[in-house]
Amino acid sequence: MIVVHHLNHSRSQRVLWALEELQVPYEIRRYERDRESMLAPPELRQVHPLGKSPVITDGALTLAESGAILEYLVDRHGPARLAPPPGTPERVQYTYWMHYAEGSLMPPLLLKLVFDQIEKAKMPFIARPFARAIAHKVKSAFVLPQIKRHLDYLEAHLADRDWFAGRDFSAADIQMSFPLEAAAARGGLNASRPRLMAFLERIHARPAYQRALAQGGPFEIVG
Missing domain, CATH: 3.40.30.10 (Glutaredoxin)
Incomplete structure (x- = not known):
């Protein structure tokens, strides 16, 4: 087993x-x-x-x-x-999203988590403003724009479909769930991107997800 x-x-x-x-x-x-x-x-x-x-x-x-x-x-x-069946365009999309979730989408979300923690961390008084300034600069100049670019890309992808790899639900949607839930928790994903929020609602409603x-x-x- x-x-x-x-x-x-x-x-x-x-x-x-x-x-x-x-x-x-x-x-x-x-x-x-x-x-x-x-x-x-x-x-x-x-x-x-x-x-x-x-x-x-x-x-x-x-x-x-x-x-x-x-x-x-x-x-x-x-x-x-x-x-999706091997040899189909949907299978190519399936493979792409299976790798994209952790390879492309999660890194900027993890970087935001790290720099958020740096901004809140206890440290000597003299070091605090420098550490927070560096963290803020990295987030504003690189991390947050990257997250926005990814979320815009994903919102556009779902313009004509409910699921990432085609018409049908697949393991690619399971793989994509964690970074999108992370984005909703700490990455700025909200009602301004209704298709992504609707995707989260769809997966949360699945009986297997609830089980x-x-x-x-x-x-x-x-x-």
Whole structure:
């Protein structure tokens, strides 16, 4: 049986959602973030050397990285349900969004999180104005414009479709969910981009998404 090594408030929520969509039996082993640092506990390094989540075990296989896990699950348990047919334009789009989510969209969102933390961090009084000025400059000159460019791009992409890879819901939408939820939590995604907000409403309404929340527990974007 597939075992999901589930870290609270993390990307592993996507894995639970995919398994619920595929109706594949699985087991959850739970790990809690450190309340001060919000980092994963050292016990996860016993599962995978990087000590990160998500990670699954399936027999002798140990597999990390959200995109790799989703592709493995879809290929093994339901390619006709959560992926467009090979050789189609939709399959090319599917592959693109599976990689875009973490490769292009998440980095500026993570940078914003880092520099937000720098602005709020405790530090010697004499260093505080310099650190905050640098953080503000990087955010205003690079990070925020990058996030805006991505959100504008995604809003335009959904102008004539409900789902990222074509007419039908796919694992690409599951993969895209985390960065868009992060953007809504801390990246400026709001009602000014109604198509993206409608996408979030659609995925949150899916029964499998709701079942995954019930299995995984409370879910908030923290990193």
